[in-house]
Amino acid sequence: MHIICPREELQKGVSIVSKAVSNKTTMPILECILIQTKEGRILMTANDMELGIETEIHGIIEDNGRIAIDAKIFSEIVRRLPDNDISIETDGTDSVKIQCEKINFTIPGKNADEFTFLPEVERLNCVTLSQFTLKEIIRQTIFSISDNENNKMMAGELLEINGNNLRIVSLDGHRISIRKIVLKDSYDSIKVVVPGKTLNEVSKIISGGTDDEVRLYFTENHVMFEFDDTIVVSRLIEGEYFRIDQMLNSDYDTKLTVNKKEMLSCIDRTTMLIKDSDKKPIIIGITDHSMEVKLNSAYGSMKEELAIDKRGKDILIGFNPKFLIDALRVIDDEMINIYMINPKAPCFIRNDEGTYIYLILPVNFNVY
Amino acid sequence: MHIICPREELQKGVSIVSKAVSNKTTMPILECILIQTKEGRILMTANDMELGIETEIHGIIEDNGRIAIDAKIFSEIVRRLPDNDISIETDGTDSVKIQCEKINFTIPGKNADEFTFLPEVERLNCVTLSQFTLKEIIRQTIFSISDNENNKMMAGELLEINGNNLRIVSLDGHRISIRKIVLKDSYDSIKVVVPGKTLNEVSKIISGGTDDEVRLYFTENHVMFEFDDTIVVSRLIEGEYFRIDQMLNSDYDTKLTVNKKEMLSCIDRTTMLIKDSDKKPIIIGITDHSMEVKLNSAYGSMKEELAIDKRGKDILIGFNPKFLIDALRVIDDEMINIYMINPKAPCFIRNDEGTYIYLILPVNFNVY
Numbered sequence: 001m002h003i004i005c006p007r008e009e010l011q012k013g014v015s016i017v018s019k020a021v022s023n024k025t026t027m028p029i030l031e032c033i034l035i036q037t038k039e040g041r042i043l044m045t046a047n048d049m050e051l052g053i054e055t056e057i058h059g060i061i062e063d064n065g066r067i068a069i070d071a072k073i074f075s076e077i078v079r080r081l082p083d084n085d086i087s088i089e090t091d092g093t094d095s096v097k098i099q100c101e102k103i104n105f106t107i108p109g110k111n112a113d114e115f116t117f118l119p120e121v122e123r124l125n126c127v128t129l130s131q132f133t134l135k136e137i138i139r140q141t142i143f144s145i146s147d148n149e150n151n152k153m154m155a156g157e158l159l160e161i162n163g164n165n166l167r168i169v170s171l172d173g174h175r176i177s178i179r180k181i182v183l184k185d186s187y188d189s190i191k192v193v194v195p196g197k198t199l200n201e202v203s204k205i206i207s208g209g210t211d212d213e214v215r216l217y218f219t220e221n222h223v224m225f226e227f228d229d230t231i232v233v234s235r236l237i238e239g240e241y242f243r244i245d246q247m248l249n250s251d252y253d254t255k256l257t258v259n260k261k262e263m264l265s266c267i268d269r270t271t272m273l274i275k276d277s278d279k280k281p282i283i284i285g286i287t288d289h290s291m292e293v294k295l296n297s298a299y300g301s302m303k304e305e306l307a308i309d310k311r312g313k314d315i316l317i318g319f320n321p322k323f324l325i326d327a328l329r330v331i332d333d334e335m336i337n338i339y340m341i342n343p344k345a346p347c348f349i350r351n352d353e354g355t356y357i358y359l360i361l362p363v364n365f366n367v368y
Numbered sequence: 369m370h371i372i373c374p375r376e377e378l379q380k381g382v383s384i385v386s387k388a389v390s391n392k393t394t395m396p397i398l399e400c401i402l403i404q405t406k407e408g409r410i411l412m413t414a415n416d417m418e419l420g421i422e423t424e425i426h427g428i429i430e431d432n433g434r435i436a437i438d439a440k441i442f443s444e445i446v447r448r449l450p451d452n453d454i455s456i457e458t459d460g461t462d463s464v465k466i467q468c469e470k471i472n473f474t475i476p477g478k479n480a481d482e483f484t485f486l487p488e489v490e491r492l493n494c495v496t497l498s499q500f501t502l503k504e505i506i507r508q509t510i511f512s513i514s515d516n517e518n519n520k521m522m523a524g525e526l527l528e529i530n531g532n533n534l535r536i537v538s539l540d541g542h543r544i545s546i547r548k549i550v551l552k553d554s555y556d557s558i559k560v561v562v563p564g565k566t567l568n569e570v571s572k573i574i575s576g577g578t579d580d581e582v583r584l585y586f587t588e589n590h591v592m593f594e595f596d597d598t599i600v601v602s603r604l605i606e607g608e609y610f611r612i613d614q615m616l617n618s619d620y621d622t623k624l625t626v627n628k629k630e631m632l633s634c635i636d637r638t639t640m641l642i643k644d645s646d647k648k649p650i651i652i653g654i655t656d657h658s659m660e661v662k663l664n665s666a667y668g669s670m671k672e673e674l675a676i677d678k679r680g681k682d683i684l685i686g687f688n689p690k691f692l693i694d695a696l697r698v699i700d701d702e703m704i705n706i707y708m709i710n711p712k713a714p715c716f717i718r719n720d721e722g723t724y725i726y727l728i729l730p731v732n733f734n735v736y
Binding site for chain 2: 080266
């Protein structure tokens with residue numbers, strides 16, 4: 001193989017596919033990036049067996065072929081070479097010559113035959129989204145997945161399509177995050193659980209432009225994201241997702257409306273009195289027109305009052321402040337509605353249109 | 369005590385004195401910031417017994433007094449409060465009320481009597497420098513101190529004043545860094561060894577403006593830096609510094625002139641083929657008009673050629689690339705002169721004016 005590419009192209013390619021390079025592995029080939037020529041194109045690929053990414057880079061093919069190169073060293077070299085054309089060349093052996101201006105590197109490569117290629121995903125059942133929308137709904141829900149060893153399902157997010165409705169759901173046993181969007185087109189029903197890691201990496205790679213598209217393809221065991229010059233293929237999590245609809249509830253005894261930014265700043269301030277290991281709840285007391293937020297810990301105590309609009313009963317309820325913060329951070333509305341029933345029942349933050357629902361379980365607390 | 373200060377003032381004060389708060393200590397009082405009123409001023413102080421910092425903050429004194437507060441919690445609170453006036457109040461007990469708008473914190477304080485106050489340094493022997501100059505000479509030498517347990521002297525820098533000449537020196541057994549500057553005024557001779565940690569922290573606090581002054585005062589065991597609203601008092605390292613003048617040498621067999629930026633980029637590129645634990649030297653081959661830089665490691669090999677001007681003999685010499693990088697990074701000249709004698713003798717990077725000298729010991733290497 002012999003290719004010549006601008007440094008910029010190599011750098012872009014490396015930064016995209018590196019997301020699927022294994023960090024912890026006993027198989028050195030999983031730490032490699034595959035570079036290959038294929039039908040007049042230059043492709044870079046990485047695959048950690050759960051997640052695979054392939055992207056096209058632009059350059060000149062002098063000689064067809066393929067080689068696997070340690071991702072870390074290759075990325076370091078590309079990063080520090082001058083901004084000029086870079087030649088990558090293999091001879092019959094597994095060593096790779098990388099050359100730019102008067103600089104010559106020779107590094108060991110690996111036989112490309114050892115590399116596990118991406119599974120073929122047929123381009124059927126294509127769902128089209130804007131990159132902006134996909135990036136947003138991931139950001140707005142990804143924080144409530146859980147890497148609970150006992151329940152693999154919690155490490156993924158439910159992606160559910162019915163007609164032109166898309167719903168994305170994550171939950172960790174203490175809270176549920178739901179976002180709904182309306183798609184441009186209608187599709188057959190789809191219900192899959194995508195690993196959180198995949199969604200995280202995809203959301204880092206896509207530009208997030210409103211005019212840029214991402215196309216999703218589904219097979220029984222895989223999902224493929226296709227955008228720009230890149231495809232991302234990931235395993236799906238097998239099994240049936242939690243029945244969340246029966247956990248949702250529109251009854252309430254207390255409804256309050258509060259300025260989101262004020263409430264977020266207030267709760268954020270409480271957290272400095274809590275160390276990580278410590279599970280101190282904040283206590284929220286709702287009376288007419290006022291929300292009193294209190295926290296007491298070994299490091300001190302804090303009390304703050306916020307103005308609110310209230311309907312229904314007064315209530316005194318405890319929360320893990322982190323769960324409130326996570327939800328409030330990803331809501332864009334200036335004013336938000338919070339619904340409560342009693343200090344033992346889930347609390348809901350949701351809008352009237354139902355485009356977002358954040359369910360948070362309260363925690364027990366001692367009155368002080 | 370009761371004071372009211374704008375948040376900005378508190379934040380500025382905390383960020384300055386925090387540099388002298390102990391991170392690792394079994395004495396909780398060393399993790400505190402002392403706040404006190406003194407002769408109509410509000411002072412914040414921290415002291416880790418090696419280094420003490422005191423700074424004035426501006427605000428209103430409602431009631432005189434003093435209290436020690438855990439630096440970490442206090443700084444978190446100040447950081448997250450709204451940008452408004454903050455009231456800090458103690459009653460007879462050791463608890464502290466911090467209040468801003470509708471937000472109330474109560475945190476435990478510590479009795480100020482436990483606090484170790486800064487040693488008094490008489491304002492004699494004042495040496496005046498611009499903050500810019502002090503910051504620069506620290507940056508240009510601090511990298512070659514060493515925290516060698518067997519030789520405390522290496523953890524400091526020699527500060528030597530003769531007439532209107534100031535010389536600052538650091539060394540770690542493999543290299544020596546020297547900067548000389550001419551002061552505006554003449555002073556009595558001074559020769560002290562200042563802990564590297566002190567210089568590091570001072571250089572972080574000072575703004576580095578060319579019009580801002582810093583005044584240095586010396587006693588037998590202490591140095592005090594005074595600038596803006598702040599004083600930094602530090603112990604000196606006791607004992608006699610290394611006799612460096614006898615290590616310096618102006619003989620050479622090879623003199624070369626090279627573009628600094630090109631040489632730095634080149635050597636920087638070699639380091640990606642070296643892991644931290646690995647002590648691979650780079651090999652530099654000097655011939656007429658050309659410097660060839662080579663490195664061979666388990667991760668690959670690299671070769672690069674640079675154009676140079678050369679006088680004297682050809683030479684093949686090995687270096688720890690980090691030492692060259694450290695020196696080259698802090699030299700501002702576009703073209704630099706490097707002087708060598710043989711592959712076993714120290715190499716010197718210096719200018720004709722003698723304002724900087726970087727001595728670097730070569731290392732053994734196997735020719736490949």
